[in-house]
Amino acid sequence: IMHLPFRGRLKLLVASLTAVILLTWLYLLAGNLENGRSLLLSPCLSETPEARVLERAVLESRVREMEEENRQIRLQLNQLQGTAGQPADGGNYGNAAWGASADTGPEDVENTAEERANHTECPRSPTVLKCELVFFSCLIHVACVCAGHNASRDVVTLVKSILFHRRNPLHFHFITDAVANQILSSLFQSWMVPSVQVSFYDADELKSEVSWIPNKHYSGIYGLMKLTLTKALPSDLTKVIVLDTDITFATDIAELWAIFRKFTDKQVIGLVENQSDWYLGNLWKNHKPWPALGRGFNTGVILLYLERLRRIGWEQMWRLTAERELMSMLSTSLADQDIFNAFIKQNPVLVHQLPCFWNVQLSDHTRSEQCYTEVSDLKVIHWNSPKKLRVKNKHVEFFRNLYLTFLEYDGNLLRRELFGCPSQATSESVRLQGALEELDEDDQCYDFRRERITVHRVHLYFLQYEYTPAGDDTDVTLVAQLSMDRLQMLEAICKHWEGPISLSLYMSDAEAQQFLRYAQASEVLKNRKNVGYHIVYKEGQFYPVNLVRNVALRNANTPYVFLADVDFLPMYGLYDYLRKSVVQLDMANTKKALVVPAFETLRYRLSFPKSKAELLSMLDMGTLYTFRYHVWTKGHAPTNYAKWRTATTPYKVEWEADFEPYVVVKRDCPEYDQRFVGFGWNKVSHIMELDAQEYDLMVLPNAFMIHMPHAPSFDISKFRSSPGYRYCLQTLKEEFHQDLSRKYGAAALKYLTAQRNI
Structure with missing residues (x-):
């Protein structure tokens, strides 16, 4: 059916619907024959009262089945006529796009009025147009409030646990x-995870909605922003699962989404009961919590029926509640x-209580053990304690191991496709697939060429980062990998180096x-806030050294x-x-690369x-040497160390083949060429392009850096031991020269000549 033209598919479905309705009518007519005798039961059985009851039950079951088939065919017609093919909103990320109203779960078969209006039902067993039904009818929406470096790390672990178990397309909404x-x-x-869409909403635009509420909780103003979701999220979004960042899923999130269909017509919020005694007010003397229904509810996991909340005037209702209670409570705890x-205390009919295993709360004063007896009972683990893995719970070691599994899980493995259906590819994934198909798998250097088009996951600012720009525009960031x-x-x-640093870690x-853990235990590192640590996650068989360098370079902010x-x-x-040299050499108005002479011990x-x-x-005593004096003299020989010994002012040097000094340049300098991976020519090619762009190489007379000894890297070992590695590096060099000539014209011919003379 998927191969028929649209008009043909429509006609076929209309004919199918007509036939099913006709069959249903005939079946009902047959079921109402004399004595209520069913076609499914033999005449002798249908004479007894028990048989007639059974006969009626079978008939009713069959009718329900036929009605369900009718409903699914109507849904397919709706998908073909309207929902299917709607583009995603711009500015979102993922490898699929879906209509904005497709927000109903896989078990959502009860057709309420608002659901029929949105055509968002998801069939239990779609056998026709499977892929279309999956992508347009089973999209699950998840919202999180996430602010700062630490919460961003936490939310990645949450997302990993969801992606690991999920079988549905997802749309994450991040405030x-x-x-x-x-x-x-x-x-x-x-990350480029298929069938995942992501939208962002500016928390600054919502601060005024909740900034008037005093809050003693460590979450600060961001801990109040879940109250604003009916306003923050798109107006046509009907339902959403709202999660704290310290959540770990142990099951498919679709099971939680399916609970929406269990809401009564009046229920608008789904929550798990609080597992601590906080709202009972008996934790300590004179403890006076906010009013709550019994033990109250924990908001780490919330099902929000947004459409109904908007209809009852949620924004006005929670504001009035907060204003009334703050008159006596003064602030939220x-x-x-x-x-x-x-x-909820004032409006208990509006809450749907979720089973407690949907929010097993781990902190020192909870009774979470009562939520489960077997591991299979666990659905969602909530680390609702600043102490995280050190909470008091007799099963904390099990929970800890579950959490650590996702914390350290290889996120590349979560890039898998869903359902065996093709994703609606983004332009980036199409470009990458095209580039991959152009590669010759029989090429001896195929692995090198494939590395160049590999997309690595990048987590910027993995640790807390604080930097105040210098007012004189001379600031310099040390960039390394x-x-x-x-x-x-x-x-x-x-x-x-006391200045800002931008580091990429592969x-x-x-x-x-x-x-x-190393950084948090180091007194030196944890006290330095002006160091940006950017994680480039491993993938492939080569160290993508220039890609990793470029991540650090792009995220320097001086x-x-x-x-x-x-x-x-x-x-x-x-x-x-260096900051003084920037002024002295007028780098703001000239193209200069300041060379810092390199030495080694x-x-x-x-x-x-x-x-x-x-x-x-x-140097004279032999404690130090000029860098690579013993093995690669030409890499730094143009620095002219003899002249540097007596120099008192900066001096210009000319580019020579294989020159690879360490330099200070403007942040908008050319990036490193990412075809060079592992060992060899990664810095040489960069200095060559600086020279092609007519940067003056100026050696600083009173600057130096010293290389510290270490074991050889794995990549240099491969270079030394593998003729194939050396052959491919030479091939990449030649291709780089050709590209340089095309980019810079005749002026770049000197590089090719210099290389041939070596």
């Missing part, structure tokens, strides 16, 4: 501040939860959590950047010296030189 918006929008764009509970085996360099770099999900490597320690005071313990004079003395 975010600017920080969370930047982090999550970048993450979902690069549990943010939105207090106001929801006071509202690293993997897990260079983690020990971070503390030393922070001691040597890690797996599990390694990222190890890094988090006018100038110092492009370094993490295994170098800058001289003490280099940050201030072969000793793991080094008394770091405090001045140029001390460094020269160590």
Whole structure:
């Protein structure tokens, strides 16, 4: 049927509907023959009273089945005529697009008036037009309020747990501040999960709605914003599941969505009873909580029937409730939860109580053990405690392991397609698929070329980041990249460089959590807030070194950047010296790349030189060497170390083949060429392009950096041991030269000539 033209499909469905109605009528007529005898039962059986009861039950069951088939065919007609093919709103991310009104769950078969108006039912067993029904009728909407760096990390674990179990398309609605918006929008764009759509809403625009409410809870003003969702979310969105960021799913979220169909006509909110004694007021002497119905309800998991809430005037009702209670309570203690509970106390008919396993609350004063007897009972785990994994619960180790599973789970595995149906691809996924199809799988360098078009997940600002721009427009960010085996360099770099730093870390999900624990335990790192840590998640068989560098470069937020490597320690005071050099050399109005001379030590313990004079003395004594003097002299020879020894003013040097100095440039400099992965030519190609763009290479006379020893990387080992690796690197070099010539014309011919003369 999917291969028929639209008009043909429509005619076929109309004919099917007519035939089913006719058959139903004939069947009912047959069922009402003399003595009520059914065609399904033999005459002898139908003579007894028990048989007649059974006969009637079978008949009623069959009628219901026929009615359900009729309803599904009507739904398919509606899908063909209206809902199917509606484009998604612009500015959203994902690998599928759906109509805005498609918001009914997989078990939602009871056809209320508002549901019939929206045509959003999801059939239990769609056998016709399966893919269309799945994508347009089973979309589940999830909303979260997320603000700041820590909440952005938490929400990723929540999303992983949902994606792991889900079998439905999802639409996430995030109420975010600017920080969370930047982090999550970048993450979902690069994650590219099929059948997931994401929308963002500016929390700043909602602050005025709740800023008048004093709140003692650590969540602050953002802890009150769930009250505003009827206003914040699209007006045609009828239902949504609202979740706190400290939630972990242990089952398919579609099961929770299906509970909407169990609401009575008057119910508008679904909640789990509070599992602590907070609202009973007996936790300590003179404890006076907000009013609540019995134990009250926890708002970590909420089913909001938005359409009905708008109809009853939710915005006015919760405001009146809050104003009335604040006259005596003065402030909220549990943010939105207090106001929801006071509202429910006055309007108990509006709440649908969810089974408690939909919000197993883990904190020191809960009775969550009463919610489950078997592991299979668990649906949603709520870590509603600032102490997270250290709460008092006899099964906390089990819950902890469940949480850690998703915390460290490889997010790349969640990019799987759903249902065996093709996703409605985004332009980016179409472009990537086209690029992949153009590759020759028989090419010896296929793996290198594929790496260039691989999209890596990126989590920006993985840790808290605070930076106040300098007022004189001379600020410089140190830009570098690293993997897990260079983690020990971070503390030393922070001691040597007091300015802002932008670091990209190439890690797996599990390694990222190890890094988090390392950083939080380090007195040096946890006190430095002007370091931006950006996680680029591992994928593929090569280290995408230039892609990782570019992530750090793009997210530097100062006018100038110092492009370094993490295994170098800058001289003490280099940050201030570079800022002065920026002014001295008028970098704001000229194209210059300031070269910081590089040296190295072969000793793991080094008394770091405090001045140029001390460094020269160590150089003469053989404690230090010019960088790669023993193995790759040409990489830094054009720096002219002999001249640098006596220089007192900056001097210009000319580009030479294989020159790869560490430089200070404007932030809008060319990015690194991402075809170069692993070891070889990743910095050389960048300096070549700076020269092609006519940057002057100026060596700074009183600046230096020192390379610290470490074990060889895995990539350099592959380069040394694999002829195929070296062949492909040479091939990529030649292709880079060709691209450079096309981009910069005849001026780029000197690079090709220089390479041939080596």
